[in-house]
Amino acid sequence: MSRFSLRTAFPRTPNPLSQAAAGRHARGLPLWDLAETNPTRVGLPPPDVDLGALPGPFHYAPEPFGLPAARASVAAHLSRQGTRVDAAHVVLSASTSEAYGWLLKLLCDPGDNVLVPAPGYPLVDVLARLEAVQTRSYRLPAVHGFGLDAGLVEAAVDARTRAVVVVNPGNPTGHFLHEDELHALADVCARHGLALLCDEVFSGFAWDEEAGRVTSVAGRRLPCLTFSLSGLSKVAGLPGLKLAWLHVGGPAHARDEALARLEDVADAALSVGTPVQLALPALLEHAPRFQQALMERVRGNRERLLQARPADAAWDVVPAHGGWSALLRIPHHPGEEATCLRLLEEGVRVQPGYFYDFGGGAYLVLSLLPTPEVFTAALAPLVRVLSPSAGR
Ligand SMILES: Cc1ncc(COP(=O)(O)O)c(C=O)c1O
Incomplete structure (x- = not known):
């Protein structure tokens, strides 16, 4: 056997x-x-885009972070949310799930852990387990409308914690992160040397206006290493096309070291298809x-x-x-x-x-x-x- x-x-x-x-x-x-x-x-x-009609779909350029034009169109998309984003800090992957896997490889050794929200969509637990990484939950209290309590996040940190995952807005709670919550959380991350992973796949789907709402952490000046994740799966309703992105931010030295290491991780996979990258500007327009x-x-x-x-x-x-x-x-x-x-x-x-x-x-x-x-x-x-x- x-x-x-x-x-x-x-x-x-x-x-x-x-x-x-x-x-x-x-x-x-x-x-x-x-x-x-x-x-x-x-x-x-569906989008009115003919993937086969794009020029050069069979030409292969092995770019670990994705084709420069596709990364630039993600940077422009993220910049429209308010804060200017540099294409050099954008990494393309086949899905948000794959990006999570890359970040777990980047940040954790086997037996380390990441903090995940509860309640929450049970995806990171599976992805972490596959990387031999553990998850520890922090509660989003129902009495606070499932808002984030940085004190509860800090209470869940132990010696092997490497990162905190935030889903903004929560799935399935539909609660958005607020400025005060983000600042308290970034402070916890900075004090404990943790990375902040912000899953923003649903952030374009706000039903109302709210004062102090955080739509994206991409491009924000925060005191900890910060990753913001999203992709075509939710942004354009196209999970089958397999293109997602992550933005790397935070203090420059940590950000640049993360990017250098991620380049090796992404280079081992080279996973995003050329046709979808060529079509990305039109898909984001849709x-x-x-x-x-x-x-x-x-x-x-x-x-x-x-x-x-x-x-x-x-x-x-x-x-x-x-x-x-x-x-x-x-x-x-x-x-x-x-x-x-x-x-x-x-x-x-x-x-x-x-x-x-x-x-x-x-x-x-x-x-x-x-x-x-x-x-x-x-x-x-x-x-x-x-x-x-x-x-x-
Ligand atoms: C909060 C959240 N993040 C990530 C994903 C996965 O996204 P992708 O299809 O890009 O892997 C899902 C899927 O439903 C989700 O609900």
Whole structure:
């Protein structure tokens, strides 16, 4: 028998929710899928770009950080968010997930750890494990609307902590980072010699105006090594094209050393395809059109959800400011999994809060991306199942 690494021994038994959804599918029963977060499956506008028609798509120039023109168009995109960004500090990768992997290689030795937000999307835990790096959670307190408490971040730091991950705005909480939170956090990072990794994939999807909101840390003068991550997957709704970016910032000596080392990491992969890099200016030009259509969709579905909630409901839509999801706080009984299973019997799929480690309270996570038809069809069963008399 061959030996395999322990870190690839992930549990494989499907959970009760995916089993129930698969059972429904096998019986040919319909499913209103409010767990759908793939932007290419919900009828949003694709770009009018012919990847094959670009000049020189088969010419290969091995550039570890990506083609200069593509890096320049990312720098221009980031600079439009407010702070001027230098293309020399922009690194292209195939996905944000790949960029996380590169940063974990850059910053951590096996057994080191990075701090991750809880609740949060459970991606970094998997990526860290694959790099033999550990994660330690810091809580985003529900009483503060899932805002960041730098004291809780600092309490999670130990001798092997190398970096703090912040997701701005949080997925699925939709809470944006604020200036005071950022400054307190950067101070913790600087005092402990930690890097700050800001995942900004949803930062272009703010639903409202907020004083003191941080949209991006790219180009900001902060006292710690800072990485800001995003990519076409969310910015233009094109996860299949495989192009993302990271911006390196912070004190010049640390930034330049990070870039020099990242060049070797990126050179080992040379992962971004030429056609997508050539098309990047046109794809980024399409991004505002996609974002506008997505925001209309998300705002409309959120409004439908709020309208469908009975005034005396035992559940609430948690206030949020952006992103692609709605968070519902539901009664402790019968709880997240039982409620999700009841909903599946009625043909509605949502995600339970425990996927995201809420660590208290009971929650459901609904994608706001489905078409108005699918979302509306799911609302009546949702309200029925969540009503106190359901199941009596
Ligand atoms: C917060 C967050 N970061 C990163 C990613 C992964 O992005 P990419 O498709 O660029 O790897 C996701 C995917 O859903 C996400 O929710």
